[in-house]
Amino acid sequence: MSKEIRLNAFDMNCIGHQSPGLWTHPDDRADSYNTLEYWTDLARTLERGKFDALFLADVLGIYDIYKGSGRTALEHAVQVPVNDPLMVIPPMAMVTEHLGFGVTCALSYELPYPFARRMSTLDHLTKGRIGWNIVTGYLDSAARGMGMAQQVAHDDRYDVAEDYMQATYKLWEGSWEDGAVLRDRKGRRFADPDKIHRILHEGPHFKVDAIHLCEPSPQRTPVLFQAGASKRGRDFAARHAECVFINGPSKKVIGNIVADLRRRTAEAGRDPRDLVIFTMMTVITDTTSKGARDKYQDYLGYVSEEGALALMSGWTGVDFGAMGPDEVLRFDANANAQTSALEAFTISDPGREWTVREIARHAALGGRGPVIIGSAEEVAEEMRAWVEETDVDGFNVAYALTPGTFADIADLVVPELQTRGLFKHDYAPGTFREKLFGRGPRLEATHPAAAVRWPA
């Protein structure tokens, strides 16, 4: 087949993920996020559609820039309440066999030693289907919950992240040699202690003097996701990530990001194709074009524009509540990293000016990525065009309604992609990493984690 398109479903253990207000639609089930049934039904739907993975976002704070408080976010359930994402993975693993799980965990909030154990535990329980989306955290409200005055400065966060990665790589790859576990009932030896090593990590931010508490899991290091958009973020991705999640409004923007990421990956000494790049997309589809457009019109009646502004204010650091609805957006592209979300709006159509009201409408359904509305055939063709024109590998599909949007993709779009030779008919065997790259369950020798393997 042609280049296989990869699909992640994009969700979060909360109610209004990327489409504020749509939880009020009668067909939406987002507000049952706090039940096991929501997650197991979702997982079954995704595996039916042969999605590669469920990608779970997370924040440990609230969106409180808009009008200087979290009131709007709370009233409209804009990514708050937000429950822990790890806890819903084992139940989903129970009802599926192949679906991967990419889970966001901010490394600012837990030390490498217990975190490495949590991930290894999940890799065991899922039989090698766990991925970790490495984030450094971006909300000051989260930092205050942890007893800090504010976030660590942006570039410093990547220094902390580099140190954190080294510590976790040592735990995952360098503590238990292959062959350390014997499970020898007759000989009454579980493990060979000569093959289990205390790791000694003395970094600038983290110290670890311990063995890894878990025996080696199928993948050892989880599949590594990253989503940093800044230059430091892209360099970090090029060095460490196996999957990258990007977003932008147009093929032109995405094509440039993809090319830049592949170039940086090659510079980091890795094969540029060892990076699987997903771009965010919201899909509204039906059996016919008209059906899809009708759905879209129906959905628009439920969006919360104020909720969208709360989200946009949180993402950008700009308080849209302090501006009038008809005020035209001004920004300085070189000002700081936080304006990148605004930049994404304007760069797609540089001549266009956006008012706050237009931003709100646009952001309320689909957030910052493109919204594709059409019949299953039209969506499949649009996906093909994005992949061909941008060299992206696939899509992180956000929902308008959940699980309805995902069911539509599974049942309508995926068969169209399969007909076109653009999508797998069956999952590949093995772990998440094996399914993604068609090689073994472990990281490649060119990856920095390989440098701390025993023997190093």
Next chain:
Amino acid sequence: MSKEIRLNAFDMNCIGHQSPGLWTHPDDRADSYNTLEYWTDLARTLERGKFDALFLADVLGIYDIYKGSGRTALEHAVQVPVNDPLMVIPPMAMVTEHLGFGVTCALSYELPYPFARRMSTLDHLTKGRIGWNIVTGYLDSAARGMGMAQQVAHDDRYDVAEDYMQATYKLWEGSWEDGAVLRDRKGRRFADPDKIHRILHEGPHFKVDAIHLCEPSPQRTPVLFQAGASKRGRDFAARHAECVFINGPSKKVIGNIVADLRRRTAEAGRDPRDLVIFTMMTVITDTTSKGARDKYQDYLGYVSEEGALALMSGWTGVDFGAMGPDEVLRFDANANAQTSALEAFTISDPGREWTVREIARHAALGGRGPVIIGSAEEVAEEMRAWVEETDVDGFNVAYALTPGTFADIADLVVPELQTRGLFKHDYAPGTFREKLFGRGPRLEATHPAAAVRWPA
């Protein structure tokens, strides 16, 4: 019925929990601890036996006092490898309706803000069946994994714990008022922001300035377990705990501890009956006495005495590897808290001297608690005697083989207890707390957590 006997199953996300070496027995399944099937099968077995809860121990380090290293623990899988205990709870909740879950989490290793979210998430997913065993951690090897030189001193740990409890109580009880969640689809309001409060905690060890990220779960604060044996630990339990896990070798020892705990609870302004006290017990049973004794003899062929000494050395801080097998144990009852495990051996029979070899044999099957061997009738009568003579409320049942020991209790002992009017025929409705106390899902007004409720 007479006073109802409570039963917890005592397990840990590892292989050799309290019976080192028995994982090598052909009927033992402990070494499948890293699969979902082990845990869901266990949960079904426990619910079939109407166990009140599964109590999950945890450590974040290894037992490395014996002979000055962790080699013996690793070779015999003595509580290492040890996976994260939280991850196995949601799958067990999926296959059960009533079973409670008491999970050990050391408060030294995660800040209150993200930890409170993890617990609330579990309380949501289990529909109010979560309990938290509050531990401060006791292994230096765990502290070194976290980048510290050693544990915080024993009494200081309780100061840290008190501060931690206050922070989490505020998050669970004081952030979202009752009625804050509207879930009003028609009115398009998820929550009333006027009823959601930022908590401001400025303690000596922890600071939190944030709302709780989770909407109120069925129990809000999880059912609180504690297991501190020292005087500071018992005072902490008397103030905070709803369930206490104790252990000791004889009815006399346990009776004294129970009386002391109830006295301290009354002194803390709470009803002494608001403390449900479990004592550890290992049960080996069959349909006949002889069958049980044969099982015991069979099991003894698989124990690892060296593994038992590694465990005992870790618990006591005494390196038994530096002593000869026939050396007689000496200890000073007033020396320090770590000798309490040794004390437990000798106090039951003050005239008896123990050699290291005898300690090893005794500890290798059942750890520090009593081992009851007999027919189901005999075990039921022994349980009755323990409850009547010590005023304990029930048992934390350790396994010899898993899940075999638990299945034997469910299928053989529980019916005998029921016949005697000592055990429930059906679970009570509602949350774990409601099942335990026959009142509402929330903590009593006399509990310190109630003091931080909104309005305070």
